[in-house]
Amino acid sequence: MKASNGLWRERLLGEMPPELAREIDVFESELALRKRGKLDEALIAETRLRRGVYGQRYDNGQRHDGRATRQLAYPVDKPTKGPHTLWDAPGMQRIKIPFGGLTARQLETLAELAEEYSDGIAHVTTRQDFQLHFVHIEDTPSLMRRLAAVGITTREACGNTVRNVTACPVAGVCRTQAFDVTPYAKALAYFLLGHPDAQAFGRKFKISFSGCPGEACGLAHMHDFGAIAVERDFDGKRKRGFELWVGGGLGAVPQQARLFTEFLPEEELLPVAQAIARVFARLGEKKNRNTARLKFLVSKLGIGEFRRLVAEERASLPFDPRWTGYLEDVERAEELPLKPPSLVRIGEDSGEYTRWAATNVYPQRQPGYSTVTVALPLGDITADQLRAVADIARRFIGETVRTTVEQNIVLRWVSDGDLPELHAALAAAGLAAPGAGTILDVAACPGTDTCKLGIASSRGLAAELRTRLASRAFQLDEAVQGLRIKISGCFNSCGQHHVADLGFYGVSRKKGDYAVPHFQVVLGGQWTGNAASYGLAVAAIPSKRVPEAVDRITGRYVGERSRGESFQAFIARIGKAECRRMLEDLMEIPPHDADASCYSDWGDPREFTIGDLGAGECAGAVVPQVEFQLAACEREAFEAQMKLEQGEIEAAAGQAYEAMLHGAAALLRHKQAGGTGSPDEIVLAFRTELVETRIFWDRFRGGALSNYFFKAHGDAGLVRTREAARQLIEEAQLFIEACHACYGSMAAAAVA
Amino acid sequence: MIRHVNVKVFPVWPRGAGNGDAESALAAAAVVFHRWIRDSVCEELLIDVADYRHVPSGPGVVLVGHEANYSLDNGGNRLGFLYNRKAAIEAGAEENVAQALRAALAACRRLEAEPEFAGRLGFGPAHELEIGVNDRALAPNTDEAFASLRPAIERALAGTYGGVEFGLERLGGARERLRIAVRARGGR
Numbered sequence: 001m002k003a004s005n006g007l008w009r010e011r012l013l014g015e016m017p018p019e020l021a022r023e024i025d026v027f028e029s030e031l032a033l034r035k036r037g038k039l040d041e042a043l044i045a046e047t048r049l050r051r052g053v054y055g056q057r058y059d060n061g062q063r064h065d066g067r068a069t070r071q072l073a074y075p076v077d078k079p080t081k082g083p084h085t086l087w088d089a090p091g092m093q094r095i096k097i098p099f100g101g102l103t104a105r106q107l108e109t110l111a112e113l114a115e116e117y118s119d120g121i122a123h124v125t126t127r128q129d130f131q132l133h134f135v136h137i138e139d140t141p142s143l144m145r146r147l148a149a150v151g152i153t154t155r156e157a158c159g160n161t162v163r164n165v166t167a168c169p170v171a172g173v174c175r176t177q178a179f180d181v182t183p184y185a186k187a188l189a190y191f192l193l194g195h196p197d198a199q200a201f202g203r204k205f206k207i208s209f210s211g212c213p214g215e216a217c218g219l220a221h222m223h224d225f226g227a228i229a230v231e232r233d234f235d236g237k238r239k240r241g242f243e244l245w246v247g248g249g250l251g252a253v254p255q256q257a258r259l260f261t262e263f264l265p266e267e268e269l270l271p272v273a274q275a276i277a278r279v280f281a282r283l284g285e286k287k288n289r290n291t292a293r294l295k296f297l298v299s300k301l302g303i304g305e306f307r308r309l310v311a312e313e314r315a316s317l318p319f320d321p322r323w324t325g326y327l328e329d330v331e332r333a334e335e336l337p338l339k340p341p342s343l344v345r346i347g348e349d350s351g352e353y354t355r356w357a358a359t360n361v362y363p364q365r366q367p368g369y370s371t372v373t374v375a376l377p378l379g380d381i382t383a384d385q386l387r388a389v390a391d392i393a394r395r396f397i398g399e400t401v402r403t404t405v406e407q408n409i410v411l412r413w414v415s416d417g418d419l420p421e422l423h424a425a426l427a428a429a430g431l432a433a434p435g436a437g438t439i440l441d442v443a444a445c446p447g448t449d450t451c452k453l454g455i456a457s458s459r460g461l462a463a464e465l466r467t468r469l470a471s472r473a474f475q476l477d478e479a480v481q482g483l484r485i486k487i488s489g490c491f492n493s494c495g496q497h498h499v500a501d502l503g504f505y506g507v508s509r510k511k512g513d514y515a516v517p518h519f520q521v522v523l524g525g526q527w528t529g530n531a532a533s534y535g536l537a538v539a540a541i542p543s544k545r546v547p548e549a550v551d552r553i554t555g556r557y558v559g560e561r562s563r564g565e566s567f568q569a570f571i572a573r574i575g576k577a578e579c580r581r582m583l584e585d586l587m588e589i590p591p592h593d594a595d596a597s598c599y600s601d602w603g604d605p606r607e608f609t610i611g612d613l614g615a616g617e618c619a620g621a622v623v624p625q626v627e628f629q630l631a632a633c634e635r636e637a638f639e640a641q642m643k644l645e646q647g648e649i650e651a652a653a654g655q656a657y658e659a660m661l662h663g664a665a666a667l668l669r670h671k672q673a674g675g676t677g678s679p680d681e682i683v684l685a686f687r688t689e690l691v692e693t694r695i696f697w698d699r700f701r702g703g704a705l706s707n708y709f710f711k712a713h714g715d716a717g718l719v720r721t722r723e724a725a726r727q728l729i730e731e732a733q734l735f736i737e738a739c740h741a742c743y744g745s746m747a748a749a750a751v752a
Numbered sequence: 753m754i755r756h757v758n759v760k761v762f763p764v765w766p767r768g769a770g771n772g773d774a775e776s777a778l779a780a781a782a783v784v785f786h787r788w789i790r791d792s793v794c795e796e797l798l799i800d801v802a803d804y805r806h807v808p809s810g811p812g813v814v815l816v817g818h819e820a821n822y823s824l825d826n827g828g829n830r831l832g833f834l835y836n837r838k839a840a841i842e843a844g845a846e847e848n849v850a851q852a853l854r855a856a857l858a859a860c861r862r863l864e865a866e867p868e869f870a871g872r873l874g875f876g877p878a879h880e881l882e883i884g885v886n887d888r889a890l891a892p893n894t895d896e897a898f899a900s901l902r903p904a905i906e907r908a909l910a911g912t913y914g915g916v917e918f919g920l921e922r923l924g925g926a927r928e929r930l931r932i933a934v935r936a937r938g939g940r
Binding site: 001002003004007008011057058063065066067070072073074088089090108111112115116119120121133134136377378380381382384385387430449450460463466467603604605606 | 753755756782783786789790797799800801802803804805806807808809810811814816818821827828829838839840886887888889890927928929
């Protein structure tokens with residue numbers, strides 16, 4: 001905790017917007033009240049989350065050191081800052097950057113904060129935010145004041161709120177856009193910030209803006225509220241509006257957004273967003289977090305009924321001048337370049353420059369200008385580098401810097417003749433890595449590095465893949481270079497693995513008495529078309545064998561693709577069953593005494609664990625029957641996917657349900673508590689023997705995943721739509737993952 | 753009021769060492785730091801390891817603690833062992849500097865004695881350090897702040913190294929934190 005914390009309030013008093021200054025004062029008072037025991041711990045948790053002050057791994061005061069779980073001896077005279085969250089344990093500060101827009105001064109401030117309150121690194125997230133890790137909660141008011149002084153708020157960066165509003169990073173300079181969505185994204189972000197109608201959600205709410213439908217752009221289809229710019233002619237007059245998609249989302253159960261309207265006039269953008277917020281706040285699930293996102297409400301109501309309710313709500317809203325007030329400034333809000341346009345100089349460039357320019361330079365719609373992508377390794381940038389970007393921005397472009405959802409930074413409005421000099425300036429700062437938007441540009445969520453929910457090391461794997469691929473970047477086939485890899489540490493999809501060509505998410509498997517870090521391989525997702533389609537899990541591979549899996553999949557693509565065939569088309573053609581066959585031998589886990597490397601994760605030498613699992617000899621051990629049975633359930637869920645792909649919707653749904661039933665039965669038999677009777681008997685026994693006893697219990701989600709099974713049983717035999725069958729398959733996979741975890745806990749308890 | 757003192761100690765490399773040696777030192781640090789947590793090697797609370805080997809000229813590998821962070825730091829593309837004091841010490845400037853020096857040097861000795869580093873990387877006798885203050889509000893990077901801190905640094909160095917003479921030089925510009933290069937006179 002900083003000794004200077006008392007100084008910043010007075011020092012910055014005239015520089016902070018008064019409402020932000022007051023907001024931070026309130027937060028500081030709440031922290032003080034909590035320290036005196038006058039504020040409930042659940043309340044302080046929600047309070048800090050709404051200011052972007054997040055928990056971090058090990059903040060419950062426990063850490064497994066590779067041999068045993070040990071207590072971290074924090075001072076004992078402090079309150080908690082939330083349930084099971086110790087006051088002094090370092091946490092994460094998320095910093096909202098609406099549409100990713102940054103000024104040079106803001107970059108310098110972020111650099112200062114990274115140095116003084118964090119570990120010297122600022123991390124760009126997959127939602128255009130910044131995150132600082134290892135921050136002490138008592139430093140957060142000073143940190144927030146320093147941000148407020150440069151016009152940044154952390155308000156509603158976490159919690160059940162409207163999260164950072166994202167937008168295409170080349171909005172305004174894009175060659176395929178209908179129009180620049182930046183002023184609309186900004187207007188909606190600040191309209192909903194702290195809005196009374198957006199304070200009572202059961203879960204977070206994510207908004208994005210896209211300038212066109214064809215590129216990845218704002219990834220509209222995976223958002224609660226995805227707006228794509230469109231123009232229409234009305235009575236000979238060109239009018240701006242948005243194709244609006246609602247109820248999309250990734251997370252554990254991904255869902256494509258539904259079309260709300262093909263054309264929402266620009267003046268209706270803010271009021272309709274407000275009406276949707278009111279409907280979501282009023283009717284969205286509040287008790288069960290796992291079904292509280294807007295996607296579940298839209299599915300439950302149906303898009304027609306949802307539209308009707310929103311229209312009804314819209315009609316009842318009292319007029320707010322902010323709805324259209326900003327429109328007068330939309331055209332004036334256009335960015336201006338710092339320098340006049342110029343031509344690219346040819347013939348004097350190094351090979352390094354040429355390679356960088358091939359992937360990191362995007363010619364803008366405005367002749368003579370380009371947007372440059374600064375590719376950040378795993379989204380990380382040092383304080384010195386942030387200052388270098390600020391200097392480069394001032395020298396070449398002015399205040400036109402943005403973060404991207406691919407965890408990079410873009411510099412817009414670079415006069416083309418300046419590109420070689422700009423490249424040299426970036427190179428001097430260690431920021432001229434080529435490969436932006438290619439297979440080298442691996443995106444990853446924090447995973448087990450800092451996230452409490454992480455199962456496997458997404459960043460460790462990303463760093464390893466990046467190093468390996470970069471070492472032979474020039475030998476990679478062009479078709480492979482264009483692929484994208486995205487990695488999440490668990491099924492919650494913060495790494496956006498569903499929309500990558502090659503996606504991975506962390507899971508755990510048991511081998512004898514050991515837990516082994518794995519990644520599910522997810523193939524066939526589509527990044528372009530605003531995240532047009534989601535991939536499905538093919539096979540779980542031990543973490544240490546994932547690089548081999550990447551080589552094998554990409555090698556097969558290069559060798560067997562037909563002319564012009566996309567990766568998605570190739571995967572669809574060979575089929576997921578063949579994909580799984582291709583990887584089958586890599587799924588094998590060598591015995592611990594033959595090769596212990598598979599039993600630790602990338603970048604972490606500790607023996608892997610997802611809890612306090614005891615370690616023991618496994619050589620020669622008989623594989624318990626339950627492990628075979630759970631593996632069979634996985635296969636059944638996989639076969640359900642196959643059936644769905646072949647259009648056998650009812651069979652797919654039936655198979656997914658069977659997979660869940662067999663998983664439940666396997667656990668019951670392992671517990672010697674039944675599991676051989678009728679489905680009704682299995683469900684009853686599962687409820688009483690495993691759920692009500694909290695054996696089938698997740699530390700964070702409680703028994704929630706069992707509800708997927710109970711619901712599937714209740715709905716067995718019903719006719720389902722394709723989308724409902726797909727959702728059931730996703731739920732079955734999650735339930736089987738939970739069965740694996742439950743078995744792991746039962747085995748650990750037996751060892752203890 | 754001076755708190756949150758940083759000390760970066762630059763290593764003595766064996767003859768012929770190159771970039772690959774820095775990379776392998778960082779890889780070894782990731783293993784050693786996890787072991788230090790497990791073995792509770794110092795009185796301070798050690799929490800976790802943050803691995804930034806993928807970041808050019810970055811923080812390297814950081815052993816995150818409650819009172820302080822320890823790292824094999826590659827800032828400025830120059831590897832060194834960094835002690836970054838986080839918890840405030842209610843004492844004068846000299847004691848704050850002296851405490852950071854003691855902690856940094858003790859950790860350097862511990863690191864060079866680890867089997868992964870033995871014979872490959874050492875910190876030798878005092879020859880080159882950087883001392884900084886990780887708090888712009890308490891100590892901006894100005895000549896005035898340096899002048900006011902200088903006597904305390906000199907006393908702390910004298911108390912730590914006895915008769916060794918050091919030259920001190922303020923580094924960087926006003927945007928950066930206060931950093932002072934400390935070079936033993938006659939040192940390499």
